Structures are given as C-alpha cells and as structure tokens.
Amino acid sequence: MTTAVTRREPRLYVKKFGGTSLGSLARIEAVAEKLTEAHRLGEQQVVVCSAMAGETNRLYTLAQQLDRNASPRELDMLASTGEQVSIALLAIALQKRGINARSLLAAQIPIHTSENHGSAAIEQVDPRYLQQLLQAGIVPVIAGFQGINASGDITTLGRGGSDTSAVALAAALQADECQIFTDVDGVFTTDPAIEPAARRLNAIRFNEMLALAQNGAKVLHPDSVATAQRCRVPLRVLSSFTQGCGTLIVEDLPSSAAIVGIAIAHHQALLTKAVEAVNHTFRHQMQQLLQHCDIAFESSATTTDVWFVVGQQHIPLLLTAMERQPERIPINCQSSLTKLSLVGNVTSSFTSISKALAQMLDGEGINVKLSHWSAATLSVWVDEANADRAVRVLHHGFGLNKV
The missing domain is CATH 3.30.2130.10 (VC0802-like)
Known part of the structure; x- marks a missing residue:
C-alpha cells in the first residue's frame, strides 16, 4: 500500500485533528498554537485534518435536498470540499505564526485509492513530494478522508477515513508516531460518561484496541487500527484541548490484566x-x-x-x-x-x-x-x-x- 522512505532525524510525527478539534476559528487557532509550539521544539510534523464539525453532514444534506439518488462520484466531489476548507484555514493560522505551512489535497501528494466512491481503500501513498517539503522546512497540512482513483476522480474513504489517511501517511513516511488528536485525552477502560471511575490507559496492544474499536469504542475507527497494526505504525491518542501523554497503541507490551x-x-x-x-x-x-x-x-x-x-x-x-x-x-x-x-x-x-x-x-x-x-x-x-x-x-x- 505504501512506498517506504529512508528514516531521518529529527523525529517525525503525523498528527491528525478531527472535526471537533477544528470546529471553529478559535479551535483552529488553538490547534495552530499547539503545532507552533511543537515546531519550535524541533519536531517535524505532517498534519492531517478532517472537515470542521458538522460540515460533512451539511454537505450531504444539501445533496439530498436536490436528489436523494445523487451519484456517488458527485457526492465524493462535494464531501471532499469540507477538508479543503479546514486545511486552508489551519495553514493560514500557521503562516500567521511564522510557520511555513502548505495545505494539500490528497490528490496532490498523491494518495491512490480503489475505484469505490464513498468507501474507497487506500492502495498506495507516494511520499516523495512530502519528503521534499519536510526537507525544505515546510509543514504539510493534508486533507484527510480522501484520495484519487485510477480514473483521476476524487474518492472518499468512508467513516473514520481521516484516521486511516493519517496512518497510511505515517506508514509511507516511516514516521515515529501517528498521533490522533480528539476530544478525549486517551483510551479509557470504559466510557467515563457511564463509569466515572474509568481510567485512562497509558498503553494498549493493537489487538486489544482493535477489539475495543470493533465492539463500540468510538475513539478510533477499526480500519485505522488495523492499518496501523499491519504497517507497524505506533499510534497515540491525545486530547486537542489538554496536555498529557495520552494512550500509546503498539504491538508488544509487558503482560497486562486479563481484562x-x-x-x-x-x-x-x-x-x-x-x-x-x-x-x-x-x-x-x-x-x-x-x-x-x-x-x-x-x-x-x-x-x-x-x-x-x-x-x-x-x-x-x-x-x-x-x-x-x-x-x-x-x-x-x-x-x-x-x-x-x-x-x-x-x-x-x-x-x-x-x-x-x-x-x-x-x-x-x-x-x-x-x-x-x-x-x-x-x-x-x-x-x-x-x-x-x-x-x-x-x-x-x-x-x-x-x-
């Protein structure tokens, strides 16, 4: 699915921000501050963005108001614009802070996918352009949830697609970690809204995280976890709104509790x-x-x-x-x-x-x-x-x- 590149220093992180993290201009500014601080600490960063909260649903609703049987190709063309907005706004916020950032659609990288509109699978990521940008000190800000198929059409990856985009990019670039920033500060033993005594896990194995995701835990989409496990990409779940080390998801850990x-x-x-x-x-x-x-x-x-x-x-x-x-x-x-x-x-x-x-x-x-x-x-x-x-x-x- 990916083309590997030679490992490099300093450490490289692919960072994905979801719609809630980018849901307003104030939140985009806060994400830009977080990325600027990491840049000044010497991190290399590739940023992946979802559409702003609610935007994809709004776009699909517009299409349904015109035609409930709209073609999948046109729905992908429409839905992909949500990420284009968020990456451009975040790049602007970074540039305002003196960071050399560049917004990119998936087709500009490119991220190659299968033909299926609405549920395409990533088949290959060509990392060479991104590598050039990183070497030039540029922070790529990439539209998640999308790719381009062999026909040259924009495709979308389905639910949880931006997480999968981030993992695929991290695998192609051999990043040190793929970090998923969301509205919770890690993976918990269960839903804290139901059980206040739920604990954040410092680390968890891939197979356990995949089982949690497949059985209802919402923090990561199962496809992104399966891709990370297959490509051996360390995953970390972090909060966009608070500081902390989050939860690391890796292949091997010391023995843990049965449950x-x-x-x-x-x-x-x-x-x-x-x-x-x-x-x-x-x-x-x-x-x-x-x-x-x-x-x-x-x-x-x-x-x-x-x-x-x-x-x-x-x-x-x-x-x-x-x-x-x-x-x-x-x-x-x-x-x-x-x-x-x-x-x-x-x-x-x-x-x-x-x-x-x-x-x-x-x-x-x-x-x-x-x-x-x-x-x-x-x-x-x-x-x-x-x-x-x-x-x-x-x-x-x-x-x-x-x-």
Missing part, C-alpha cells in the same frame, strides 16, 4: 430462530438478505438456535425486505439491547471470566440475552435499561478502576 477494558455498543437488535426450524438454507438466506440491504451484522449458530445481531435502526428496512421475499421468514426480534464486550486476553482465562461475569450480573438481577466470545473478547447483550448499571458492576468487579 483491559469494556466496549459498549448501544441500540442493538437480536434476531433468533429456534433450532428445530434452523437449516443451512435459512442461515444463507438471511445472510444474503442482510448483505443485499448493506446491513452490518454478527451471526452464529448454537445447538438450540441461530442468531443475528444488527443495529436497531436497520430493523424497518430489514422487515420490509423480508416481506418481499417469496417465502415468509419467521424469526424472533428483540430490540433495545446493548452489547457489552470485555476485552483482553480472554482465551487464557475464559472459564473463570465467564463464570465471574455471570455471577456479577445475576447478583444485580440483570438478564443476559446472548453471549459470544472470541480470542480477545467476551460479549454479552443486555436490555438497554440495564446497560449502564451492568457496565459499572463489571468495571468494578474486574478491578478496572484500580491502577
């Missing part, structure tokens, strides 16, 4: 079918239907039933699609569920962890609707009304509030 965090995914729906009616045809039929509707899902079969979990917001679309099938698909649907995922080295202590989890929730009268496990996660689904209480019970019970 390092609890990920939370709200608004889930569970679809089940009893085993006497289960067969391979049914499961295949449901998978095809969900894929046709472009609905993400989890699925598995047990000795008693087969189940699918989807986002609750997709149920009306799914039910409509099921009604259009030649044969009715009888299935039980439970909505208003929350998925809680214990993340860590689950496999090594699965029996004791699952037993402890069941005892903790049973003791609080919290019914588990479904459980599922993998090498790095043990997930349970509970009623939405009990979710926050379950998080606090599990967080305390597994000692995540302790340093």
